[in-house]
Amino acid sequence: MDPSTVVVTGASSGIGRAIAERFSRDGRPLLLQGNRNVQALEPFADRARIVRCDLRDCAQLDGFCRDIEGALTVVHAASVVGTDLLSELSDEVVEEMLSVNVRAWVKLCRVAVRPMMRARKGCLVAISSVTARRASRGQSVYAGTKAFQEGFVRALAAEVASRGVRVNAVAPGPIDSGSLKGLLAQAPEEVKASLACGRLGLPEDVAEAVHWLCSDAAGFIHGQVLSVDGGFQRGVG
Template identity: 35%
Template sequence: MARTETAPAARCAIVTGGSRGIGRAICVRLAKMGYKVCVNYAGNAAAAEETVALCTQQGVEAFSVQADVSTAEGCETLFALADERFGRVDVLVNNAGVTRDGLLLRMSEEDFDKVLDTNLKGAFFCCKAAAKRMMRQRYGRIINLSSVVGLRGNAGQANYAASKAGLIGLTKSLAKELATRNITVNAIAPGFIATDMTDAMPEAARTATLASIPAGRPGAPEEIAEAAAFFAAETSGYITGQVLCVDGGMAV
């Protein structure tokens, strides 16, 4: 993957679910490129402030916003505060996500809705808010965090797989709608990445998943952040509607 250039001083980014794991790694990577960063989080204020501190150590302005992006009101709050602080939004990374795993016959409607509302509907709300601003600027980069599960499916994760597959459809559709305004829309499909979410997996499931990875190891959040940096770069302006698997070969 080509090395990304630094961003102009005015460029700003919003990263949803930016307090930990993949979201934190993306925030820090964008900060290293020179982006001012708005770190969105749902509930862990201390973790969000740690991410902010890591970003400001790179010499850029950063701040955190608690907002539930699964609701239109939460997204409106997030973007209004980013407008107030930065005056523009150049990069949106839709990373916020939850799981409520279970076999279909045992899955409640509440668990299905919770995952779709956060992972997919939240991205819809944020994309809509970002697109309004980016169209006025005639510039923007939208990056959606899908999953290898959205491409392959996974037993016990019908809700999660549906949400991540939906993000791919959203990505490709918006890429066609926004391309003439110099706005790119791309997706990253991580595989098995070492995060709090995967650490909580039962050992048997973890062992079986690792055995299915040609690379023979889990990925690191920083490896996903490199893909995000690639799509965020100004030099990536002719790349849109793509899904980049960062999965050690799982989807091959």
């Protein structure tokens, strides 16, 4: 594994894909994961290793963890979002959110962090959500998984900062990509009213923040959650 490799989960669409595109402009090796839409990663085939992995599946996740060992930059953008009220949420969707948003993130960090500590360098980034800190109907479990990611980032950063490893999160607000589709369909007026700066965010807005956070320019930033939300969380507008 070339240590400069950038691993991006959920790279087959939306924000993850924009992150992959942003890093690919640096000419760095990429290891990109997708699942059902992995074929959407074909345009990257000449500059990336592409891995199909269902992160809900423990055996596949173990295999993917072997694939990423030695990479010093890991971004977890893959996610499942359930938009039903808790009383209507199926066990299956709850399980999917817990396995992709929580278990896979923990496992990826456990595997990736050891070589990072040995190298005294490394960067782990979770793509969280404003939902972790701002209440939203129909997102109780999803919000809980994102709050987990943010708490985990802070605590893990405290464990590994002295070894040169940085662990942070980026928390997007309403971004024009897959996760928002359900909410846009269910409550378009609510989403519109929440757009403090008058537009939805773009996946590229988030990708730029992630790219910066993983750069040496952000070398003093540990255990933070960077909101990329057009002012959504602060009630700007």
